Structure formats: structure tokens, C-alpha cells
Amino acid sequence: MMKRRTALALPLLALPGLARAQEWAPARSIRLVAPYAPGGGVDTAARLLAGPMAAFLGQTVVVENRGGAGGSIGAAEVARAAPDGHTVMVDALAHTVNPALMRGLPFDYAAAFTPISQILVWPQILIVHPSFPARDLAGFVAHVRARPGQLSYGSSGNATAAHLASALLLARAGLDMVHVPYRGGAPALQDLVAGNIAFVFGTVASSLQLAQEGRVRAIAVSSARRVPGLPEVPTVAEQGFEGYELNEWNGLYGPAGMAPAAVARWHGAVRHALADAAVRSRLDALGALPLGTAPAEFAAYVPAERARMAALVREAGVTIE
Structure with a gap:
């Protein structure tokens, strides 16, 4: 009996450390990069969610507009940031379109980011x-x-x-x-x-x-x-066009290499913000559909959408003018 109790106690001894590893919390204010000019859909979403997310995370969330080059300038800044959870980005459909259109970027859209959640859809x-x-x-x-x-x-x-x-x-x-x-x-x-x-x-x-x-x-x-x-x-x-669907949408990303605990915490912040009554009322007024998908689901969605957009760009002959 004594041996059995000792064996059962071993996992319990590890729990406090495991809990600390899973409960990431930001240590300073957070940069929420919107890689477009103020006033657009991405900026609107970022500023609408920043307050409730800050309350959930316990730190100030500062929205920074870094517009230009179809969102790639702000995206490059996030790609260079430390993957410590203190710099994240709200991006649009362009996140999956740009790889098919832009050459010579200083980063790879497919490898430079950690997908956290698809936040909402704009039909x-x-x-x-x-x-x-x-x-x-x-x-x-x-x-x-x-x-x-x-x-x-x-x-x-x-x-x-x-x-x-x-x-x-x-x-x-x-x-x-x-x-x-x-x-x-x-x-x-x-x-x-x-x-x-x-x-x-x-x-x-x-x-x-x-x-x-x-x-x-x-x-x-x-x-x-x-x-x-x-x-x-x-x-x-x-x-008559079965399967047709193409919306604007916004997703939350961090730099590549973010710890799972930080990703989970940020996903919790997204879900918390989307559950806020004032946020939901505003999104309803704007016609936006809240999602808050799980990180694994979003991580699977992004490459699939990137492939779909690349095929559409080729089929329609879309180029950057």
C-alpha cells in the first residue's frame, strides 16, 4: 500500500510546475499590430477587441497601425518580433492571398507566424x-x-x-x-x-x-x-453556385515559435472578447460574424485557404498593379 501511494503521488508533485507552464501571462504591455491604415475592417476589429482582451490578459493592449504594401509591412514587423506573446497581429484575407502575388518578401507567410484564432468573418x-x-x-x-x-x-x-x-x-x-x-x-x-x-x-x-x-x-x-x-x-x-463562399475575415497571429501556453492564453482572450455583450452588439451592427476558432483548427484552415487563394489568383489572372 505504501508503494502504491508513493506511485500515485508522483504525478501530483509535478502538477504545480505543469500548471505554471500552462498558465502563461504577459509581463508587460502588448502590441496588437494592425497592418493596415486606421478605419478599415482590421483596425475596427483590433480596436473593438483590444479592451476586453486586455482585461482578460491583465495587461494593456496597444493597437499599432503599420499599413502599406497590402499588409506585408506590418506583417514583416510581427515576423521579426520575439515569440514571447507580447507582439501579435490581426490580419485579413490578404494574409493568404499575398504569398501568391508578392515576390521578394523578407519573410515567408507560411513559416513566419503562429496562427492563434480566426476571429470573425465579414460577409x-x-x-x-x-x-x-x-x-x-x-x-x-x-x-x-x-x-x-x-x-x-x-x-x-x-x-x-x-x-x-x-x-x-x-x-x-x-x-x-x-x-x-x-x-x-x-x-x-x-x-x-x-x-x-x-x-x-x-x-x-x-x-x-x-x-x-x-x-x-x-x-x-x-x-x-x-x-x-x-x-x-x-x-x-x-x-446555383454550390460551394461558393468568399468573405473578408480577420485572424490573430503571433510570430513563429510562440509557446503553446501563450497561444492558448491568447485564444482565451479572443473568446472572452467575443463573448462581451458590447462587442457582440457592435459586431451585429457591423454585420460581422464572430468565430473565435481554436488554434489547431485555424492552423489547418490557413494553409488550405492559402492554397485556395493561389488557385483563384491563377484562374482569374489576378496580379498586383
Whole structure:
């Protein structure tokens, strides 16, 4: 009996040390890098979540905008940071698109980061001017197909989520249109409202009010399920394009080599922030869908999405202009 008790006690002796190893906590303020200019989706998400995450972690979280070169400048800064959990980054879909478009980067997107969690998804809406004759996707496709190369569409920029969502739809439907990249979503929407382009994929946050006011017409949404603000508007997949889905999304990353304990703690911070009532209310108003996926799930998703984006870039002939 004595030997049995001693044997049972050995694992218990290791528990305090094991618990300390698993309970990583930041020792100083934290840099949350947003590799884009203020005011966009990434910046909005970072600033919305920073407060609740700071409360969970017990340290100040400072959002730093490091914009430029499609997010790669800020990403390079995070890639160089120490993997001690004190520097992390909120990035967008571009994180999985840039490797297929950019050459000569000082880091490898596939190896330079530790995926922590896919935070949220921003569904996009295919919207047209009210004078556009189509009222559903079948009518849209028929109208465009009868006018090959004659109509143009806008996006928030070359190789952005709006551009890629459009390129994917055109490729799946076999349509020929002229792409007009703008310096952001706002000027693209302005030209759509003015009737200068045929359609735009806009985020729910930027397009919902325009659709509700009748200044644009919503044809389809890019997500796998309908959005609460426009429940009557079906998805692209529901309208004959099975499996279609291309949203803007935001994920949290650290530098490569982050300790599992730090990754787990940061995932807890994401989940805590997304459970905050004020955060959820704001995300609902913006049309964002909270996720907070587990690190292992996100780590599997990122390379799969990178491969999907590389195939789309090749298929649609997307280049950096």
C-alpha cells in the first residue's frame, strides 16, 4: 500500500510546475499590430477587441497601425518580433492571398507566424444600381453574359476580398467584365450609387444601409449563410453556385515559435472578447460574424485557404498593379 501511494503521488508533485507552464501571462504591455491604415475592417476589429482582451490578459493592449504594401509591412514587423506573446497581429484575407502575388518578401507567410484564432468573418454583398435590370443572380448572369467585355465592376482595390469575390463569381459563371480597382471601398460604392459601374461586392457594414435605403439593390451575399440584416437576400451558393463562399475575415497571429501556453492564453482572450455583450452588439451592427476558432483548427484552415487563394489568383489572372 505504501508503494502504491508513493506511485500515485508522483504525478501530483509535478502538477504545480505543469500548471505554471500552462498558465502563461504577459509581463508587460502588448502590441496588437494592425497592418493596415486606421478605419478599415482590421483596425475596427483590433480596436473593438483590444479592451476586453486586455482585461482578460491583465495587461494593456496597444493597437499599432503599420499599413502599406497590402499588409506585408506590418506583417514583416510581427515576423521579426520575439515569440514571447507580447507582439501579435490581426490580419485579413490578404494574409493568404499575398504569398501568391508578392515576390521578394523578407519573410515567408507560411513559416513566419503562429496562427492563434480566426476571429470573425465579414460577409460581402453583391450590390447593383437600382436601374440594373436584374433582381436575382440568374438575371444578373444572363444580363452580363449578353454583353461580354462591355460592363465594368468595382472593388476596394486589386487583390482585395471584394476583387477576389468578384473574380471567383465571374470565373464560375464564365463572365467577361472589366475590373476597376479603387483606393478603398467607399469610392467604389460612390461610383456604384452614381451608376458608373455595374456591381460591387461590399461588406455588410458599408452596404447594408445603402440597400435598406434603396440606393443600391442587393442581389446575393458571399457567405455560406444569409446575413441577419438582409434575411431576404439569398447567398450566391443558394442561387446555383454550390460551394461558393468568399468573405473578408480577420485572424490573430503571433510570430513563429510562440509557446503553446501563450497561444492558448491568447485564444482565451479572443473568446472572452467575443463573448462581451458590447462587442457582440457592435459586431451585429457591423454585420460581422464572430468565430473565435481554436488554434489547431485555424492552423489547418490557413494553409488550405492559402492554397485556395493561389488557385483563384491563377484562374482569374489576378496580379498586383
